Every structure is written in C-alpha cells, then in structure tokens.
Amino acid sequence: MFSSSQQEIIKKANLNHLLVDHALFEQAIQSKSCSHLSDHSLLGFLQITNLLYRSGEPLISDSLYDQVFLSALKTRNPVHPFLSTVEPEPAFSGKTVKLPVKMLSTEKAYDLESIKKWVARIEKAALEIDIDSGNLIYRMTPKLDGYAAYDDGSHLYTRGDGRKGTDITRVFERGLVVGDNGERGQGAGEIVISQAYFKEKLATHFENARNFQASIIKEKELEEHALTAIKAQAAVFFPFSQLPDWRGLAKELLSTFSEKVEKVSSLVDYDVDGVVIEIIEPTLKKHLGATRHHHRWQIAYKSNLESAEVKVLNVISQTSRSGRVNPVAELEPTRLSGALIGRATAHHYGMVREMGIGAGTVIELTRSGMVIPKIERVIVARQPQIPDTCPSCGHSLIWDNDYLYCPNSAHCSAQIENSMEYFFKTLANVDGFGRKTIEKLHTAGVISVYQIYQLTQLQLEEIGFGEKTAQNLLGQLLRSRTEAIEDWRFLGAFGIYRMGLGNCERLLQYHYLPEIFSLNEDDIIDIEGFAEKTAEVIVEYLVTIRKDFFQIYDLGFNLITTPLLADQQENQVSPIWSKQIVFTGTMQHGKRDEMKKQAKQLGAKVAASVTGKTDYLVAGDQVGEAKITAAREKGITVLTEEEYLQLIAS
Template structure:
C-alpha cells in the first residue's frame, strides 16, 4: 500500500489545508490516477494537496499528471472554476504576508507546437485590431526555470505567494545568496535555483531533488551545512528573469525553426529547466490590449515537453495479488535516477503486456517517469523471455487468464484478497483508526477472515492474538466508533469494493435508489442513471449479487448512516436548502464543518468546497477573510453568517 512520507505529512500540517482526505486516500488517488471516481470536493482537495507538496519540494505526482490528469478533469467538469483562474499559492514560507510590488502571475502552459501557433495567432489578431504590423512582432524565448519563484524589489525579497501577496524571505540574502546574471538587486521577478552539476555532485545524497533543496534554504530554521555551503559557493542563486539568456526574433522565424530554438534555449543555463517561456517583448500597446487573467498574462506562454525518460534493465517481474484477485505485474528495475528521484520499480499494467512485449529478467525498457509511486513502462527496447507466474504469490492457488489479466479464483482463502478487502473497508469508511494493513495481517494470521469477523471480536481474543491490553481496547472502541459516528450511506457502500463503483458512482447510484433496494436492480435500471454505461451496469449488478450476503450481515450490525437524498425527493422537498449549493468557510461555533456538511446533504443540499458562480450560499463562521467574502459577492453569491444559516433551516 503506497503512503505519504513523514516529511509530506508534516508539510500538509504546516500548510493547514482543510481536507477530509486521509493520508491513505491521498496516496491511493496518486497511485491510481483515476480522477473520474472522485467527487468535485475530493478532486479539488487533491489538487490543493499536490500543489502544496510540489511547492514545498516534496512532489506527490509529476507536472504532467497534475496538468493532464487531475487539473484537466477539473477543467472538463467546471471550465470556469476559480482554482483554474488563480495563481497556485506557495505554502512553504513562514512569516507576515505583504503585498507584492507588482503581481506575479503564473504562466499559461502549452504542450504542443500547435498551441504555440494558436498563441501567436492571438498576438497577430491583437496587432491587427490596433492597426499594428503583425510582421513586426518580436518574441523572446527564455528557459523556464524550475526553481522557487520570488520577487526582489532591491530592499526585500518576497515569495510569490498567491501572486498578489507574498512573504518576506530577505533572510536568504543575509545568508549569502547572490543574484545571478549581473549580480544587481532590485530586478523584479525571478527564481531561486541551484546549479545542476553542483547539486548532483554535492547535494543529491542529502536532498531528494532540487526543489526540496530550494524550499529548504528559505525556511526560518537554521540551514543544514550542505545547503549553507551551496550558497557560499554561489551554486544557489536568485536568478532574475530579466537576466536570463534568450533567443529573440520574429514569430515567422520561431515557427520555421521551432524545435532547434526550443532545444537551444533549454541548454542555455545549468539549472533545472522544465520548459521554454515565450513572450511578446517589443510592443507594450499590444501587451496592454491583451491584458491578463487572474492566472496569467495573455502575451506570455510556456511550452513544456515533459520528456522524462531513461533506458533501464528489468531485473525481475514480481506478481502482486489485489483484493479483486487480479494478479498485477511489477517490474523490478536496476535503480535509476530519473527527474530527481531514484526509480527501482515500474508497473507493467497486466500480464498480457508482459507476455506480448517480452518483459522479464534482462529486458531493456524505456521508462517514463509519471511521478506516481510506481512509474510506467513507455516501451520495450530489447525483449527477453517473459516472466509469468503459474500460481498466486499469496495463496499458491492456480491462476486463470481472463483476457489480458491473470486471476486467483481462491477468493475465500487467498490471504492477499482477504487482507486487502478488510483493509479497504476500514480505509474507505474513514471514521475508524487502527486497522491498517499490518493490523489486518495480524488479525488474519489468527483466523479472522472477514470484515464481519472483525466486528465480532472480543477483548480477550485480541489479547490472545498478541495485542496489548490498551491496543486491544482501542481497537474495540474504534469499531464501536465506526458504527455510531455518522457516515454517508454512499461511503458505506463504497467500502465493499464493488467493481467499477468508486465513491462518486456510489453516491450517484444512491441518488436514484435506496441503499437496500439496489440489490434488486436490473442492468437496465443502472444504465438508466446518467454516467453508467452498459458494461458498468452489468458489472455492478453482478457484483452486488456476490456481496449481498456479506453486505446484509455487516449492515445489520447497526451503522449510523446518513441517507443520500433522492433526486426526485429533492425536487419536492420543503427544506429551504434543498437543491441549493452551499459552501461552508471559517470556524463554526455550533458544530464542526464536516457535521454541518453532512446535515446539509441530508436536507437535500449540495455541499461544495469552493465558491463558483453556481454557489447559492456562502456560510461564514469566524476567521474568514474579507477578500473571500468580497469575491463571493462579486459572483452574486449570497453570503450569510452561521446564525443566519441556522435560522434559515428553522423556517
């Protein structure tokens, strides 16, 4: 089971993000990279978490996965979502927040040449609208430094913050950090970076990657000796964008020699570079005409090719059995440093791929780092004899092929399937502690083979298994808590691990049918619900039939389930918030925000985590910033206090 590092957990605490995702859920989302199964709130929370960790030097996923998988999913669902329109905040710096001398916006991103062509076409269109000569436009290309963004006004050095307010980190100059280029202070925006050769030679053994190092040198705590030496040796600098080496020329020349120009610009500095920034430089009138969004200047764009590959030799292929019985192949690799991380494992997707491409000891592969816990194999360069198991690695049972997949059919006795199923149940409930995989493995080793059996445990049984007196009582208390603490019925359903039923689909299903009625549904009943295809509908009905006995056994133990309001009833509900979209912000007096959210959902409301133009109410507790309230009011959102909200419910 993948997990967050202790450093990542500490950084999330420092960032003070209001998130309901557990560390285990965060790691699982990063590993599976399947945002379609997430609710809007979970997707936004995950993006915020990834941004916080990336900007703190401990990235959870790669830039490409952040942009193309998770951010793209938010954009597909809500093209005008505020998160897409604002600068992702820096979170690592500690200190008083102050206004920046001028805004430091993000840069619009492009991943194809055609996107750059469209951007140039926008410049030409703007020129024509102002009766300017498009042929006279000059474009500058500079390396897109992958460092820590900051602003130097000659007196203070600020973090970028949210693009408009940052934190004073002038202490880095007091520590000896110099300015790159001509060495002069006060040249505006730039980035703190470290020389690649120096990092690889002197720092790689102490810092996971260069961002980790860059984030470390701005913190208030005393510097590690290796970081201090890097500053003293001028390997780490603040490099103003105005001082970056560049290519400059007309747009037509850029298009005519695009690949060479990009390649040359990448090589102009010995710092980490993750793209090339193109900007209009010779016409302020056009730049003013194009203007900016809250996120980026329209006269500037960054081209990123995200090529992060290496040729690696496979040492062996390790089979791993999941809770569904599917046996998944993991390629064990010659340890290779790729994009700042040491990679020693990669997923081979399924054994059909292993068989077809010839993946086994000695196979030479091209590995593309995706930033996940287990990276992916891009292609096989030199095949070898495929390494395919005959028996389940967990129980030794016979394996059978189903299309490209190998399955262990020993569902009732296979340790991996049993243990992963139990662990998944408690992890998904998210209201119970202590039942991680190690605890579950110990329970199973002592004959506990099901979730129901876990709930039937008594104190003496746990003590006889080797759990201490206090631990045994804590486990029983947590089991009781899981039944008495209110949870959504869709989360309870999701804990049973139904095929093709992530939490989002569970909630969607229960918006149309009551929990105990779903076992009588036909395939047609399921596919009539928006978002369920025929193949999914058939899989859901089949899986529900398989789990019905176990489900009812556990359900009858008595759980405090919050019933999902049926859409048909929401339309007829007399609740004053039925069908409304509500966002809770600040510290509530009359209850926790989580509890208030659950109550609002029970009354037929949709609870969101951020304000959009479709939000009906922003309910404010204490410690809410005026800017947040003003932004909501600008969108036409009704802002009410906690007291007003409670009064509304009593109407």
C-alpha cells in the same frame, strides 16, 4: 548502533522485539551482505530500516537497502508480502483530523495539446454563463515541489488524503514563518526550502530537499540543521495564493507557452516541478466546480520529463483484493528525476504477453511523479514472464480478457488481507488498521471485516497486541462507526468490482443504499454512465456480498445519505431555480443566513454583492435608497422580504 531517537521510533512502531538481532544487523551493514541472516532476521532488518527511512532517520542508504537487502528478500521469496508494501507512508505519526477545506489534487498535463483542450473547456463553460471568454485572465504560478499543507490561521494540517490530514501546527510553534513575510491563514501551500540554502548548507546532510522537508515536520525534537534553516527563514510555509505569477489572456498564454513556463518556473528559489495554470474569475470558477479529484478551473503542466532505457530483471506478480493478479517488473536500479527507481508496473498480463515483457526486456521508463512508474513502451522484447499460479495461495490462475485472476477468493491470503485493508483505507476515518495490523490479525485467523468488529480487548491481546494498542484499536473501530461518513464511501469500502467511489455515488443518487441489493440489471442500465456489461457484473457481485454487507451495515454506522437526484430535480420547478440572489439588510422572518440556506436548497445561486448578473435583490429593513436605486438601474428586480416570501411560496 541505533541512536536514541531511532530506538524511540522503533518502540513507537511496536517493532522492539526485532531488536534482539541487532548484532546480526550490525554485521550485515558492515559487510553489506545478508547471507548470515535467516529469512526471519532479514525481514526484521528490512522492516526496521524501512521504518527508519520513512521516519526521516535512515539507518542505511537507499541503494544499499534496495540493491543488497531488498533484492536478497526478492531472491529468497519473490512473492513475499513485504515486497508489495510499496506505498510510502507519511514520515511521522499522529492523529488524523478532518481538513477545514478539501485539498484536491491538481489535474496534470504533459503537453501543450492538453493545455489547449483545457482552455477550450474553460471557454465553453464561460459561454454557458455569459462570460466573455476573450477577456478571461489566466494565472500561471510555479508548481512548488515541497510538502503540501493547509494553514487555517490557527492550525496547520498535512494534506493527508485530501480530506483528512494530520495536525502539524508544531512547525509554526518552532518558528517556521510564512514565506515573503506573508500572513497566516491563507489556506493551502507547501513547506519548502530555498534551493540556494539547501545547496550551500544542507546538501551534505540530506540526500535531497524532500528528505529535509519531511524532517521539519517530525514530531520529535528538531535537529540543529532544521532549526537553523527555520531561523534563517530558508525553510518556510509558502501559501499558493501568494506565489509570484504571470497573468494574461488565453491567446498570450498559448502563443509563447514554453517560454512562459520557463520564466514562471524560475520566479521562486524553491524546487519546482512544473507550473499551475488557473483562471481567477470567481463566478466561472464556481460554475466549473470540481470532480472528486481536482478543480476544473485549474491544471498543472509538467515539462521536461526525464526518461531512460531500462532493462527488466524479472517480472513478479501480486494478487489484489479482487483476485486480479498484477505484473510488476523489477528493473535495474535507475536514477530518474532524482529518485532511484527499482520497479515499474505493466497495466495487465495481457500487455506483458503482447509486448513481450520478461527478464531481459528493455523498456522506456518515464517518471511522471508517481511512486511506481508505468511501462508505456517496450524497446527490446523478450519471452514474456506469465505465472501459472497465484503468488499468494498457489491456486491455478484463469484468464479474463487481458487480466489474470486467482479464483480462490475464499482462501487466498492476498485477497483476504487486501480486502480488509481496503475497507479501512476507503473509510479513511480510522488509524491503526494498516498492513501490519491486518497481517497480524489474518495470521491469527481473522478473515473478515465483520470479525474485526467482533474482537474484544482480551482477544486482541491474545493475538499479540499490547494492552494500549488493543485499546486504541477498539477505540478506532468505535470511531469508524460513530464519525459521520458519506454512504457512497461506505459502499465503496466493500470494493465491489467496477464500483469505484464515483460509481458508488452515482448509484446512490438514484437508489437508497439498502435498496441497491434488490436492483436488477435494467435498473442499473437506466442510470447514466452504467453500461450493460458493467450492470451485469455489479448485480452479480452485489448478490455475493449481500450477507457480508448487511452484517457490517447492521453494526450501525453514522451514514450521511446521498440525496436522490429526483428530489433535487423537483427543485427545478422552484421559482428561484438557477436565479442569482443577493440578500441585504435586516430580515424580519428569520435570520439572513437561514434565508440564504433555504434559497440555495431551492436551487438559487446566492451571491454576496450585486453585479450585472444578479436577478433579485432581496432588501430587508434599513437598506439605503441609493443602493436600491442603483440595483434597479442595473435592471435587477428588487424585492421586499414579504414579496420574496410570496415568490418562493408560489
């Protein structure tokens, strides 16, 4: 009943042993029932169907999977760990590689009000660097709803986590072209399929365009449909820089906003889920910069969000790595914006209690691009469903403000497994330590990350990993320690309460990593952005993880130290701090690139060519008289290399 490519996928995922029940599986599919399956076989069946679905080779339909088999598991064991593996995995496997450029996500807005606020922020920033905000040009492009990738000219990478992706250059080798006869090497874009073509040729074979896009990048040989679509140039890689657009001033943008959104959305024959608005002035873009998640000079607008009234069937609980028990509402399966939604999350149990969320509650569900939508509004309240005990370990729960906690951190399976998984997920430089591996290790008695690093080939094989897998896991552990990684990311991997990656980086801008364990509350409150309550919790938590932390730290990771802000600020007294400098000509005292780097370290902004905003033109040998005269006429100070060196030494 499995095709040869499906069998290969199963084999690759080390799930071969589950195939012993294949006759039972076949019966289950035919009868659309799983009453004859033991708990063990049902789980095996779900694992296989889920794997095949994620690999783009589904065995059964989405709805059959959700409504018959997954719901049977929920009935048998509402807190089965399999149910919490909800994040979709990439539809293919492969080694992760560092992306040439970080691919940040885009900030999103759902109403005009938020767009106006964003424009106001842009205008304020323009003022800061003396740019006339009244003349700023805004660009609006369709927001492609395809498969994000990055083309550096020789390789194509998936977006991955934005920092590391997977090499999928093979799709170009298979004949995929850049949309609109564009050049390779234009950076970020999406693999998309023509809407008209999909409707005419593919709609009977694929449930939606997304499934088709995923099928194009698969490692295995392509099927006929995909190849034909590539040949017909209906499936293409479309770089963002090449998108058709609208350009204009802020006042034009805001006055007829929805009209423009509609017009721009229809500029391409690809699936679009909104528009992207950005500014194009390079200096301002640079000045605005980025947060950890998105560029400040760009925003996405999504309109026409579909919403529906949906009935809650049941509220189940899941214990996170920190012991926090989170509510998940199971819903009557509802199709929304093309996806079948079966569950939604509430923010916390305080909300469940207050809003009356339980079996029979009717909620308003809005899908906004997230895998699991959040419950924002209750229409008909019912008796709230609140657990007394931890769904993972059975320990009685305690309330802390709006949150429910399982205090059994030392022995609670969910907390142990989630913490170990979080560690590797946050490091983001290893493959192989996903949920399945962690569960297997935990079942064999491994309860800490440190223990994982102590495992030997023999032990891994005894736990049940094949020889090759065991070797690979050990190789990955070594890689995690040798590959350079930011120290704030390493700290973040320990999942300290209230210490997300942003706070980790901020803390390390004031104190070196090993020293944070001797900080007191006041030291932390002194740092901008840390409140008293947060500082108290952090200090408390650092004490409890100190031993575990240093055990792992002492294994020797290749950490990149965050520069202390105090050291950076010393540069502010440098004579070229915040000055804009252009270097030109041949330099005598070292390479020009070296000089640029040094200037940047001293806080200068190094530009490639002279503009009205340039402060200094450093002219080496062989610079034409005309160039120098032109610069002087613009009021720019022209320095010889010698004069420049004296200036920075002063």
